[in-house]
Amino acid sequence: MKVLGYILQKEFLQIFRDRSILAMMFAMPTIQLIIIPLAMNFDVKNIDVVVVDNDHSSLSQKFISKIGASGYFRYVNAEPSYREALRYIENGSADLVMEIPAGLERNLVREGLQKVSLSVDGINGTKAALGAAYLNAVIADFNKSLPLNSTGGTAQKNVQPVIDITSSNWFNPLAEYKYYIVPGVLVLLLTLIGGFISALNIVKEKESGTIEQINVSPVKKWEFIVGKLVPFWVIAMIVFSIGLAVTRLVYGISPQGNIGVLYLFAAVYLIALLGFGLLISTYSNNQLQAMFIAYFFMMIFMLMSGLFTSVESMPAWAKMIANLTPITHFIKVVRMIVLKGSGFADIRLEFFYMILFAIALNGWAIWNYRKTS
Amino acid sequence: MKQLLVFIRKEFYHVFRDRRTLLIMFGIPIAQILLFGFALTSDVKNAEIIIADHAQDINTGQITAKIKASTYFLVKEANINTNDIEAAFKKGGLKCVVIFPSRFGADLLHNGKAQVQIIADGSDPNTAKTLTNYLTAIITDYQLQISAATALPYSIVPETRMLYNENANGSLNFVPGVLALVLMIVCTALTSVAVVREKESGTMEILLVSPFKPVMVLIAKAIPFLALSIAIFTLILLLSVYVLDVPIKGSISLLYIESILFIITCLSLGLLISNTTNSQQTALLLSMMGMMMPTLIFTGFMFPLENMPRIFQVISNIVPARWYFLIVKAVMLKGLGFEYVWKETLVLAGMTAVLLAIALKNFKTRLS
Amino acid sequence: MEEKVIICKNLTKKFGDFVAVDNISFEVNKGEIFGFLGANGAGKTTAMRMLCGLSFPTSGEAAVAGFNVYRQQQMIKRNIGYMSQKFSLYEDLTVLENIRFYGGVYGVPGEIIKSRSIELVEKLGLQQEAGKKTGGLPLGWKQKLAFSVAIFHQPKIVFLDEPTGGVDPVTRRQFWDMIYEAAASGITVFVTTHYMDEAEYCNRITIMVDGRIEALDTPRQLKAQFGANSIEDVFYQLARGAKRSAD
Numbered sequence: 001m002k003v004l005g006y007i008l009q010k011e012f013l014q015i016f017r018d019r020s021i022l023a024m025m026f027a028m029p030t031i032q033l034i035i036i037p038l039a040m041n042f043d044v045k046n047i048d049v050v051v052v053d054n055d056h057s058s059l060s061q062k063f064i065s066k067i068g069a070s071g072y073f074r075y076v077n078a079e080p081s082y083r084e085a086l087r088y089i090e091n092g093s094a095d096l097v098m099e100i101p102a103g104l105e106r107n108l109v110r111e112g113l114q115k116v117s118l119s120v121d122g123i124n125g126t127k128a129a130l131g132a133a134y135l136n137a138v139i140a141d142f143n144k145s146l147p148l149n150s151t152g153g154t155a156q157k158n159v160q161p162v163i164d165i166t167s168s169n170w171f172n173p174l175a176e177y178k179y180y181i182v183p184g185v186l187v188l189l190l191t192l193i194g195g196f197i198s199a200l201n202i203v204k205e206k207e208s209g210t211i212e213q214i215n216v217s218p219v220k221k222w223e224f225i226v227g228k229l230v231p232f233w234v235i236a237m238i239v240f241s242i243g244l245a246v247t248r249l250v251y252g253i254s255p256q257g258n259i260g261v262l263y264l265f266a267a268v269y270l271i272a273l274l275g276f277g278l279l280i281s282t283y284s285n286n287q288l289q290a291m292f293i294a295y296f297f298m299m300i301f302m303l304m305s306g307l308f309t310s311v312e313s314m315p316a317w318a319k320m321i322a323n324l325t326p327i328t329h330f331i332k333v334v335r336m337i338v339l340k341g342s343g344f345a346d347i348r349l350e351f352f353y354m355i356l357f358a359i360a361l362n363g364w365a366i367w368n369y370r371k372t373s
Numbered sequence: 374m375k376q377l378l379v380f381i382r383k384e385f386y387h388v389f390r391d392r393r394t395l396l397i398m399f400g401i402p403i404a405q406i407l408l409f410g411f412a413l414t415s416d417v418k419n420a421e422i423i424i425a426d427h428a429q430d431i432n433t434g435q436i437t438a439k440i441k442a443s444t445y446f447l448v449k450e451a452n453i454n455t456n457d458i459e460a461a462f463k464k465g466g467l468k469c470v471v472i473f474p475s476r477f478g479a480d481l482l483h484n485g486k487a488q489v490q491i492i493a494d495g496s497d498p499n500t501a502k503t504l505t506n507y508l509t510a511i512i513t514d515y516q517l518q519i520s521a522a523t524a525l526p527y528s529i530v531p532e533t534r535m536l537y538n539e540n541a542n543g544s545l546n547f548v549p550g551v552l553a554l555v556l557m558i559v560c561t562a563l564t565s566v567a568v569v570r571e572k573e574s575g576t577m578e579i580l581l582v583s584p585f586k587p588v589m590v591l592i593a594k595a596i597p598f599l600a601l602s603i604a605i606f607t608l609i610l611l612l613s614v615y616v617l618d619v620p621i622k623g624s625i626s627l628l629y630i631e632s633i634l635f636i637i638t639c640l641s642l643g644l645l646i647s648n649t650t651n652s653q654q655t656a657l658l659l660s661m662m663g664m665m666m667p668t669l670i671f672t673g674f675m676f677p678l679e680n681m682p683r684i685f686q687v688i689s690n691i692v693p694a695r696w697y698f699l700i701v702k703a704v705m706l707k708g709l710g711f712e713y714v715w716k717e718t719l720v721l722a723g724m725t726a727v728l729l730a731i732a733l734k735n736f737k738t739r740l741s
Numbered sequence: 742m743e744e745k746v747i748i749c750k751n752l753t754k755k756f757g758d759f760v761a762v763d764n765i766s767f768e769v770n771k772g773e774i775f776g777f778l779g780a781n782g783a784g785k786t787t788a789m790r791m792l793c794g795l796s797f798p799t800s801g802e803a804a805v806a807g808f809n810v811y812r813q814q815q816m817i818k819r820n821i822g823y824m825s826q827k828f829s830l831y832e833d834l835t836v837l838e839n840i841r842f843y844g845g846v847y848g849v850p851g852e853i854i855k856s857r858s859i860e861l862v863e864k865l866g867l868q869q870e871a872g873k874k875t876g877g878l879p880l881g882w883k884q885k886l887a888f889s890v891a892i893f894h895q896p897k898i899v900f901l902d903e904p905t906g907g908v909d910p911v912t913r914r915q916f917w918d919m920i921y922e923a924a925a926s927g928i929t930v931f932v933t934t935h936y937m938d939e940a941e942y943c944n945r946i947t948i949m950v951d952g953r954i955e956a957l958d959t960p961r962q963l964k965a966q967f968g969a970n971s972i973e974d975v976f977y978q979l980a981r982g983a984k985r986s987a988d
Contacts, residue, residue: 003848005845006845009845010834010842014833014834017874018654018833021654021655021658024655024658028662032666035685036667036670038685039670039676040676041676041677063529090703090707090709092699092702104529108527108529112528113527113528115531115532116530116531116532117531117532119534119536120533120535120536121536122539123537123538123545123702123706124677127677128535128538132531135531142529143528146527146529161485161486161487161519162485163487163516164488165489165513166488167493167508169501170458170459170492170493172496173495176498177499179495180496180497189666196657196662200654200658204654208832209825210830212795212829213823213829213830213843215795216818216900217823217843217846218815218819220815284393287657288394288653289393289394289397291657292562293393293397295558295665296400299401299405300404303405303412303413304412309414309415312417312418313414314414315411315412317412318411318412318413321412336465340494341463342465346463
C-alpha cells in the first residue's frame with residue numbers, strides 16, 4: 001500500500017509538471033463544450049430555391065409567393081431558363097430548382113392536372129428529401145386553396161370526419177436539440193480526454209526506458225496500473241464536474257435526476273475508459289502507434305455511441321458493436337438521468353454492464369502489462 | 374540530388390517499418406466508410422411505441438394495424454396509465470405513446486370528430502419529431518381514406534428529380550467528408566510527430582549539421598507522408614466506388630491534383646504544430662484529440678454550416694478541410710470542372726503558403 | 742567459505758529454436774565485482790534479465806540473493822538494484838523527486854530517504870541541481886545519479902547493464918570509484934561492459950560467446966591462460982570463433 005502511495009505521488013508530480021498538457025485537459029473540453037453544441041444543428045431550414053417561371057401568370061405568382069410564405073424556403077433568384085438556374089446548384093448556392101411550365105392555369109383547367117418539375121441537389125440526402133417533402137406539403141396545401149377546387153366543395157366538408165391529433169414532447173416540450181446534444185457532447189469530450197491521455201501514458205514510459213527500471217523493482221503489476229489510473233480518474237472527474245457546470249451555466253440544463261447516481265455512474269465509466277486507454281498503451285510500442293490505435297477506437301466510439309444517430313435504428317450487427325462500447329451506455333444513462341430524471345432502478349442494468357466493462361478492461365490491461373515474459 | 378534520395382529513402386523506412394500504425398492508418402478510412410455507409414442512419418427504425426387503445430373499436434383497430442404495418446415502429450399494445458408513462462420513459466427504451474380515448478370510434482361516428490393523443494419522449498427530440506410526424510401522417514392518411522371525397526379535382530403535382538444522385542444513395546454526402554477528415558488527421562499527426570520525434574531523440578541535430586539545407590530535410594520528411602496519403606486517398610476512392618456505389622463523375626486527375634494540394638496544406642499544418650511543441654505527447658494530443666471534433670463539425674458534412682451561428686460560419690472559413698470538402702463535392706459528385714472550383718483551390722493554396730511560411734520561419738529561428 | 746549471492750547452474754533460455762543463453766553455470770561471491778563480457782548478441786542481457794527476475798529461464802537453476810528465480814522473483818526484486826545504459830530515471834522529475842520515488846518503491850522509510858538523499862546530493866556535488874529536472878543534467882551526472890539511485894536502498898546485489906556507455910574517460914574513472922566504494926560496503930556488483938579496460942577493474946570476469954561461457958576467472962589468470970597481454974587480446978581470441986555476428 002505504501003508503494004502505491006509513492007507511485008501516486010510520482011504520477012501526480014508528472015502530470016502537474018507538464019503545464020501545457022494539463023491546460024489542454026481542462027481547456028479543450030470546456031471550450032469545445034461551449035462551442036460545439038451551438039454548431040450541431042440538424043434542423044433543415046432555409047432551403048435555397050431558384051424559380052424558373054415560364055408561365056408569368058397571376059396564378060404562378062401566387063404559387064411562388066405561397067412557397068415563399070411557408071418559411072422553409074429562401075429565394076435565391078428567378079432565372080429565365082432552366083440551364084441558367086442549374087448553375088446555382090452547380091456552384092452550391094441553391095438546393096432546389098423549381099420550373100413552372102408555360103400555360104399553368106390553362107393546363108390545370110383543361111387536364112385537371114399540371115406537373116411542376118423540381119430538381120433537387122441530391123448530394124445532401126437529408127436536405128434534399130426534406131426539401132422535397134416540405135415543398136410537396138406546401139403544394140398540397142396550395143391545391144386545396146385553389147379557387148377551382150373551393151367551388152362546390154363546401155357542402156361536403158362538414159361531413160368529413162376529422163381526427164384531432166394532439167402531440168406533446170415530454171421532458172423537452174419544445175423539442176429543442178440542445179437538450180439532447182449537450183449531455184452527449186459532454187460525455188464524448190470526457191471520453192476523448194480520458195482515452196487519449198491514458199493511451200499515451202504507459203507507452204511513454206516504454207519509449208523512455210523508465211518502465212524497465214520499474215519492472216526490476218518490487219512494484220507489482222496492479223500497483224503500477226492503479227497508480228496510472230487514479231490521477232487521470234481524479235482529473236477526469238473534475239473535468240466532468242466542470243462540464244456539468246458549463247451545461248448548466250451556458251445551456252441552462254441541470255440534471256433532473258439524482259446527481260449522486262450520475263457521479264457514481266461516471267466514476268465507474270471512467271475506470272472502464274481509463275482501463276481501455278491503458279490497455280491500448282500496453283499493446284503499443286510507441287506513442288504514435290498508441291495514438292492512432294486510440295484514434296481508431298475513439299472514432300468508432302463517437303460514431304456508434306448514439307451521439308449523432310440513434311442506436312435503435314442501426315442494423316443488428318452495428319447495434320451489437322454499439323452495445324459493446326462503454327460510451328454508448330454512458331451517453332444513454334447521462335441523457336436518462338440529466339433529461340428525464342431516471343433513478344438508479346432505471347439504470348441498474350447499464351450500471352451492471354459498466355462494472356463488467358471496468359473489470360474486464362482493467363483486468364486485461366494488468367494481465368497484458370507483463371513484467372515477465 | 375542523390376543525397377536527397379538517400380534522405381527520402383531513410384524517411385520511407387521510418388514510415389513503413391511500423392506495420393501496426395500503417396495498418397491502423399488504412400483501417401481508419403475503411404471503418405469510417407463502412408460505418409457511415411451501412412451502420413449510421415438518420416432514419417428512425419424499430420422505435421418502441423405503445424398504443425394505449427381505450428376504445429377497442431373498428432377505427433382504432435384499423436389505425437393500429439396501419440401503424441403496425443410500418444417498419445418505423447415496434448408496436449406494443451398495452452393499457453398504459455397516463456401516470457405510468459413517465460416511469461416508462463425514464464426506464465428508457467420506450468419512445469412514444471399513442472392514446473385513443475375510450476369513445477374514439479363513437480365520437481368519430483356521431484360527432485364527426487375524435488381525438489387522439491401522441492406523447493413522445495422529448496429527451497431525444499429528433500426521434501420524437503420524426504415519430505410524431507410519421508404517426509400524424511398515418512392517422513391523416515386514415516382520415517382521408519374514410520372520408521368520402523378524397524382527390525381534389527384540380528391539382529398541381531410536383532415531379533421531383535434528384536440531380537447527381539438518381540438512386541437516392543445516402544452515402545454521397547459523407548464520402549468527401551470522410552476524405553477530408555482522414556487526410557487531415559493522418560497527415561497532420563504524422564508530420565507533427567515525425568519532426569518532434571527527431572527533436573526528442575536528438576537526431577534532428579545530426580540531420581541539421583549534415584551538409585543539407587534544413588528545407589531539404591523537411592522535404593525529405595514530407596515525401597513519404599505524401600505518398601502514404603495518396604495511397605489512403607486512392608483506397609477511399611476505390612471503396613466508395615466499389616462498395617458504396619458512389620461514382621466519380623468528374624476528372625480523376627483534377628481530383629488527384631486537388632487532393633495533393635490539400636495534403637500539402639495538412640503537412641504544412643503538421644509542421645507548424647511540430648515547431649510549436651517539444652514533446653510527441655503534446656503534438657499528438659493537439660493534432661488528434663484537439664482537432665477531432667472541430668474538423669468533424671466545421672467541415673460541414675455532418676451538420677449544415679448554414680445553420681450555425683454567424684460567427685461559426687466565419688470560423689469555419691479557416692478550416693482547410695471545409696474548402697477541400699467543397700472541391701471534392703463539386704468535382705467528384707457533380708462532375709464539374711476546374712472553372713467551378715478555382716476559388717476554393719485558391720483559398721487552399723493561400724492557406725498552404727501562409728502555413729508553410731510561418732512554419733519555415735519558426736524552423737529557421739529555432740536553429741540559430 | 743565465502744557467501745555466494747548468485748548461484749547459477751545450467752541456466753538456459755530459448756526463444757523458439759534460438760538458444761540465447763546456453764547452459765551457463767557460475768557463482769558470484771558477496772562483495773565481488775563480477776564482470777560480464779561479450780559481443781552484442783552474445784546473450785549477456787538475456788542472462789541478466791533472468792537473474793533480475795524480468796524473464797523466466799527455459800531450464801536450469803539459479804538463485805539470486807538466496808531466492809529462486811522461478812518462484813521468488815518478487816523477493817529477488819526487493820534485494821537487487823538495477824541500472825541500464827539508457828538513462829532510466831524520470832527526466833521530467835527533479836533529482837530529489839526521483840530519489841524519493843525509487844526509495845519509496847523499495848520500501849525505504851521516509852525519514853531515511855530524507856536524510857540519505859541529502860547526503861547523496863552532497864556526495865555527488867549536485868546541491869545546485871537537486872531541485873532541477875534530471876532531463877537537463879549532463880550525461881555523466883545522469884549516469885552517476887542513476888547508479889546512486891540503484892544502490893539507494895542498499896541492495897545485496899546491483900546489476901549494471903553497460904553503465905558507462907557514451908561517458909567521457911574522466912567520468913568513467915569516477916564511476917568506477919563509486920563501484921569500488923559500493924563493493925567495499927558489501928554490495929555485490931554484477932556488471933556487463935564493452936570496454937576491455939574496465940574488465941581489468943573487475944575481480945573476476947566471464948566472457949560469453951554465442952550464449953555460452955567460454956572463460957571465467959580473474960583478469961590476471963585469464964591473461965596468463967591465453968598468453969595475452971590484455972583482456973582485449975583474450976576477448977579477440979575467443980570472439981573470433983563466434984557464429985552470431987554482432988550488430
